Amino acid sequence: MNKLQELADLMFPNVKKTIADYEKIYPERSLKEGARVTRFAPSPTGFVHMGSLLSAFEDYKIAKDTDGIFYLRIENTDQKRSVENGIVGILNDLKNFDIIPDEGMIDEEHSVGAYGPYIQSERQEIYHTFCKELVLKGFAYPCFCKPEELEEIREIQELNKERIGYYGSFAKCRSLSIDEAIKKIKSGEEYVVRLKSPGNFNKKIMLHDEVRGDIEFPENDLDIVLLKSTDKLPTYHFAHVVDDHLMRTTHVCRGEEWIASFPIHYQLFQIFNFKLPAYAHLGLVMKIDENGTRRKLSKRKDKEASVEFYHKEGIPKEAVKLYLMTIANSNFEEWLDNNPNSSLDEFKFDFKKISASGTLFDVEKLFNISKNYLSRQSARTIYDNLVIWAEEFEPEFASILKNNQDYAIKIFNIEREVEKPRKDYVSYSSIKNFVFYMFDEYFENPIYESTKISDKEEIKIILNTYFAKYLDLSNKDTWFLKVKEMTDELGYASNIKEYKKNPKNYKGNVSDITGVIRVALTSKTNTPDLYEIMKLLGKEKIQERFTKYINSLSVKKSKIN
RNA sequence: GGUCUAUUAGUCAAGGGGUUAAGACGCCACCCUCUCAAGGUGGAAUCACGGGUUCAAAUCCCGUAUAGACUACCA
Numbered sequence: 001m002n003k004l005q006e007l008a009d010l011m012f013p014n015v016k017k018t019i020a021d022y023e024k025i026y027p028e029r030s031l032k033e034g035a036r037v038t039r040f041a042p043s044p045t046g047f048v049h050m051g052s053l054l055s056a057f058e059d060y061k062i063a064k065d066t067d068g069i070f071y072l073r074i075e076n077t078d079q080k081r082s083v084e085n086g087i088v089g090i091l092n093d094l095k096n097f098d099i100i101p102d103e104g105m106i107d108e109e110h111s112v113g114a115y116g117p118y119i120q121s122e123r124q125e126i127y128h129t130f131c132k133e134l135v136l137k138g139f140a141y142p143c144f145c146k147p148e149e150l151e152e153i154r155e156i157q158e159l160n161k162e163r164i165g166y167y168g169s170f171a172k173c174r175s176l177s178i179d180e181a182i183k184k185i186k187s188g189e190e191y192v193v194r195l196k197s198p199g200n201f202n203k204k205i206m207l208h209d210e211v212r213g214d215i216e217f218p219e220n221d222l223d224i225v226l227l228k229s230t231d232k233l234p235t236y237h238f239a240h241v242v243d244d245h246l247m248r249t250t251h252v253c254r255g256e257e258w259i260a261s262f263p264i265h266y267q268l269f270q271i272f273n274f275k276l277p278a279y280a281h282l283g284l285v286m287k288i289d290e291n292g293t294r295r296k297l298s299k300r301k302d303k304e305a306s307v308e309f310y311h312k313e314g315i316p317k318e319a320v321k322l323y324l325m326t327i328a329n330s331n332f333e334e335w336l337d338n339n340p341n342s343s344l345d346e347f348k349f350d351f352k353k354i355s356a357s358g359t360l361f362d363v364e365k366l367f368n369i370s371k372n373y374l375s376r377q378s379a380r381t382i383y384d385n386l387v388i389w390a391e392e393f394e395p396e397f398a399s400i401l402k403n404n405q406d407y408a409i410k411i412f413n414i415e416r417e418v419e420k421p422r423k424d425y426v427s428y429s430s431i432k433n434f435v436f437y438m439f440d441e442y443f444e445n446p447i448y449e450s451t452k453i454s455d456k457e458e459i460k461i462i463l464n465t466y467f468a469k470y471l472d473l474s475n476k477d478t479w480f481l482k483v484k485e486m487t488d489e490l491g492y493a494s495n496i497k498e499y500k501k502n503p504k505n506y507k508g509n510v511s512d513i514t515g516v517i518r519v520a521l522t523s524k525t526n527t528p529d530l531y532e533i534m535k536l537l538g539k540e541k542i543q544e545r546f547t548k549y550i551n552s553l554s555v556k557k558s559k560i561n
Numbered sequence: 562g563g564u565c566u567a568u569u570a571g572u573c574a575a576g577g578g579g580u581u582a583a584g585a586c587g588c589c590a591c592c593c594u595c596u597c598a599a600g601g602u603g604g605a606a607u608c609a610c611g612g613g614u615u616c617a618a619a620u621c622c623c624g625u626a627u628a629g630a631c632u633a634c635c636a
Contacts, residue, residue, distance in 0.1 A: 043636055078635055147634085163563050164632055192634055201564095209566095218564070228634040236636050260565055260631035283567080284630075294628065326585085330574055333585055355574080357567045358629065365573070365586045375599085415598085424598040434598090483595075496594085514595040526597035 003178040004136055010185055011142060011193070012132040015125070019133050019272075022126060026115050026246045035068035037250045040094070040101070041243075043075045044086025048093040049305040050361060051255065051285040051297050054324050058282060059253045060099045061328075061349040068250070072104030073243060074119040077233040087119075093307050096317050097324075115247040120239055127234045130242050130272070131193055131226055139198070139271050140226055142181050142191040143173035167197065171223045193227035199267055207262055210251070210280035210351040220263040237261060241268040244277055253280040256358070257296070280351055284358040285327075297361055304363060314389045314428025319370035326369070329353045367426045375423040379413035382425070386412075389428035397432055400441050407536070411438050414532045422528060437522040438536065443545070446523035448552060451515045452508065456553045462490065462516050463546045471542065476531045487513050520549035 029037060038059040042052055063070035072091070076082045083089075087108050094100070103113025111118045134140035143166075145153075150166070157164050173181075174196060185191065199219035206214050226238040234242070244252060259281045269276045286294045287302055297305045310320050325332045325344070330353045339346065374382065383401070390398035401408045412435075415422035425431050436442040453459060470482040484494035487510045493499035499509040518530055521542065527533060534542060 041636090045636085075636065081635070143634095150633090158562070161562055165563090212566075215565070222632090225634050230634075233634090235634070239636095255630090256566070257630050257636090262565085281566085286629080296630075327573070333573090334575090337584090360572060362572050362586070368586055371598090420600060422598060423600095480595075487595095509595090511595050518596065524597090528597075530595070 003182075004138065007142075007178050007182055007185075008132050008135040010182060011135060012128045015129050015132045017125070017129050019130060022129065022246060026248065029069065029248045031068060034066050035250075036063050036066045037069045037071075037248055038063040038253055039071050039073050039104075039244070039247065039249055040099075041073040041075050041240075041254075042090055043078065043081055044083055044090065045081050046083045046086060046089065047306050047308055048090055049297065049307070050324075051305070053093065053097065053307060054285060054328060055253065055255055055282055056094060056099055057097065057321075057324050058280075058328050058349065058354070059251075062251055062253055062280075062351075063102075064345070065348045069102045070099075071113060071115070071247065072101040072118065073247070074105050075236070075239065077120045077228075077235070077239055079121070079231065079233070096307070096311075097321050118247075120243070121233070123239075123243070124233065126246065127227065127238065127242055128232070131234075131238070134195070134226070134271070135193070137271075139196050140193050141174060141176070141196050142185060143171075143194045143223070143225075144176075144181075144184055144189050144191045145173060163201070165222045166194070167201070167221045167223055174223060190229050192225045192229045193232075194223040195226055195268070197221050197223050197267065198271070199263075205263065205266065207266055208279070209259070209262075210253075210278055211283075211354045212281065212356050215259075215262075217263045220267045222264065224264055237264050237268065241265055241272065241274070245269070245272070245274045249277050251278045251280060253282065256281045256284050256356075280354065281356075283355045286358045286360050288360065294358065294360065296358075304361065310366075312393060312429075314386075314393070314430070315366065315370045315426075316373055316385065316428070319366065319373045322369050322373065323366045326365075327355070327359050330355060371423050371426045374425045374427075375416070375421045379409045379416050382412045382416075382431075383409045386428050386431055393429070394432065400439055404439065407438075410536055411435050414528045414536075424528075434528075437524065437527075438533070440541075443523070446548075446552075448519050448523045448549065449525045451519050451525065452512045453516055456550070459516055459520075459553065460550055462513055463520060463550065465490065466513075466517060467543060467546055471534075471539065473531070473535050473539075479531050483514065484510060521545050 031037070040052075040056040040059050042048065042056075048056070060070045062068075072094070074087055074090075076086075085108060087105050091106070103111070103115060104118040105111045117123050131140060145166075149172070153166070153170050153172075154164055156162075157170070171194070173194070176184075197220055199221040201218045201221045203219045204216050205219055206216055208214050224237055225235050227234055240252075243249075262279065262281075266276065285297045287297050287304070288294060303309050307320075310317075321344075322336070325347070329347075329349050331350070332347060332353075335347050377385075383405070387398055387401050390401060424434055437446065451459075453462070466483075466486055470486045472479055472482045487494040490513070491507045492513055493506040493509040496509050496511065499506055514530060515525060518527055519525060521530075521533060521537060537545070
């Protein structure tokens with residue numbers, strides 16, 4: 001038996017299969033011409049954040065636009081980062097945005113699809129088979145360097161202003177004889193498995209990126225770690241190459257942070273003689289941090305990075321999706337404008353329209369999209385979704401809504417379901433502030449905003465006159481005519497233009513009058529259409545609230561005196 | 562330090578040799594209007610800098626600057 005074989009057997013005693021066996025188990029997919037296979041490959045470290053959601057979404061679209069396959073692979077080779085129920089969490093977040101994988105994990109333990117296991121911790125045997133073959137071919141070797149030694153190498157490199165890394169003459173264990181390696185392993189020394197890189201840093205290679213075009217890199221000459229020491233689980237680089245080859249991924253669409261390791265991945269594909277998939281490196285989602293500089297949106301530090309944040313805010317997921325689409329493909333907004341009634345599935349992604357530069361996450365824009373989205377929903381839809389949201393985040397409001405279903409829907413229908421609907425709700429969480437005054441439960445001790453007319457006696461006259469003689473809700477136009485009539489009678493201008501010309505001739509104008517009525521009924525100076533509000537409130541409540549308002553004024557006065 | 566990427570208004574961006582340099586969000590003004598939210602009209606605001614190439618450069622080339630990513634037995 002040759003020495004290399006002995007070493008390989010010692011390192012991987014349990015490997016029974018060969019790469020060729022796996023090639024048979026996972027044959028090339030028979031998909032129609034041009035169909036793309038993509039994947040989303042997160043670590044189960046908790047919620048999906050905006051950046052990865054965007055990337056998942058692009059992967060999904062890129063596959064679906066061609067009737068291809070989109071699958072979910074869980075990258076849990078770093079066991080200490082894994083979080084309980086992390087997979088279900090990811091699945092739920094994706095599902096929430098209608099991203100349903102065709103293959104991959106479906107819960108913490110199970111998966112569907114013929115190219116599994118789809119969780120890396122269960123692919124150990126595969127990685128070892130591939131790695132063993134590398135050892136046999138002289139492309140991988142055990143490295144016994146301790147962390148301190150690596151640190152030392154690094155310090156020397158920094159001191160001499162040399163390139164940092166484990167390569168060339170710095171790669172001590174590379175030149176270890178096979179016998180020595182065997183001896184060390186037998187004596188129980190800890191080791192990692194490293195790539196014996198055949199690359200030359202002074203040689204250039206040209207790699208193609210679907211988003212950025214051709215990029216020139218130096219060849220990789222780093223002896224990167226393939227298998228980690230303690231559990232012999234693969235590193236990202238190695239797992240990526242093995243998995244994406246065996247799962248027959250055609251398009252690797254991932255964040256820009258990976259672009260620097262592209263030469264490593266290319267080299268591994270070369271060594272194995274595997275077909276290189278197409279790569280697309282997406283611009284990162286950024287934010288401005290406290291120091292005023294841009295940085296990658298961070299899962300840990302930025303609350304707005306989490307999908308959960310928008311859920312709490314009550315931003316409809318459809319709006320988040322629309323926003324993601326607008327930052328994902330630059331021509332999406334235009335397409336939406338031209339195809340307002342088409343299904344989003346009809347929009348096709350284009351690599352050329354994916355931005356290469358990082359995008360600042362723009363919450364204002366999201367709010368605007370959300371506002372427009374909500375304005376197009378029916379009152380019933382608003383009601384249903386609001387109740388669902390409120391049950392989770394504002395239970396009291398939820399029960400009020402449920403006890404007054406028909407009434408609530410009528411409220412939401414004010415200036416809705418018309419050609420140019422009202423646009424004031426930006427999120428479910430914002431709705432209560434727009435409608436609370438319609439419910440007596442929230443109108444027990446209203447805080448009245450101040451009006452232009454502040455004299456109590458005058459207010460009393462206005463409200464009493466209005467209630468006694470001019471409260472006619474039979475028709476919006478006649479109602480307003482009545483209001484104008486009263487305005488003139490009380491010495492105010494019913495015509496605002498007229499008033500502006502000669503303000504001295506009047507005590508005020510019609511908006512001052514309606515202002516008083518509005519505040520009396522709602523406590524607010526700004527509300528939707530007064531006529532609609534009064535119709536819903538009804539005569540009895542109007543009277544009640546007028547009285548309440550007038551009383552509140554006297555209370556205030558006596559307090560001041 | 563090294564490698565790579567990016568750079569068009571406050572933000573997202575179109576445009577890839579000749580354009581009055583699109584559009585969206587935001588901002589401002591006016592119009593409409595019973596108040597808002599809208600809607601309408603208009604406006605301010607952009608090609609990072611320096612050199613080339615060219616009759617002509619935001620666009621091509623070379624530098625520089627700035628920002629970001631990577632440079633882990635994290636992904």
